[in-house]
Amino acid sequence: MKISSAESVIMEALWRKNPLTSEAIIAEVGEPNGWTEGTVKQLLSRLVKKKAVGATPEGRRYQYAPLVARGDYVAAESQGLLDRLFDGRLAPLVTQFSDAGKLSDEDIAELKALVERISK
Amino acid sequence: MKISSAESVIMEALWRKNPLTSEAIIAEVGEPNGWTEGTVKQLLSRLVKKKAVGATPEGRRYQYAPLVARGDYVAAESQGLLDRLFDGRLAPLVTQFSDAGKLSDEDIAELKALVERISK
């Protein structure tokens, strides 16, 4: 099942630290996103139903933890974008950022080092 | 306004060649996507309402053409992904593909040449 954009905010919190109780998650993402307790609980429920998050009973409450790895999610999202917009190829994506002037000198240096390392 | 995923298929057709009549668009994207005429017409209407596509009367039909440049769309989508998943930095995205073993030798060569050119 697909993880929606609001849901991914919850996931990010859980990827950062887990397991967490709903209370902790609400504390973590509620305020910054202007969400009430009810909203966060609903998102959490949907994630559990989607099997993206696991809920283990601990006493009165649940401990929530991600069931999908962030790496997998990131890989799928990235690949999706690449396929949809860049014909599956990475270089044009990099070109696009370069052409848009979105690359700092540091970005370029990082890339250079990275490519150096990869290509050996 | 946001362009949805089905809508973007229509946009891609128009970016490839424009202006087009609805008939041509239906011929172009209907069959490959398993869409009926009605579906394509609806998507087109929504795109016009969203001002992503312009419709100029020609005789008793319209000629449809994109009002947003593909470059702008691609830039926004790419930036969005980068911000959401990679803290706005490009190098980690490249790393992710590298780590996932998704880079062919050709990809790497392209990247290398590209970075070379950019960094001067």
Added chain:
DNA sequence: TTTCCTCGATGACGCTTGTCAACGATGGCG
């Protein structure tokens, strides 16, 4: 034990999306 608090489950609602069909105007052909 009774009252209260908290947790997760569920209902609700308006909006967008994906998908398709029906309708009303209009131009072309016989």
Added chain:
DNA sequence: CGCCATCGTTGACAAGCGTCATCGAGGAAA
């Protein structure tokens, strides 16, 4: 001058999403 083929507009509907509130069950505290 009528009829038919089209075109764009609209309506429709189920599913998903963003958002929030209410409810029932079960501990905790008095």
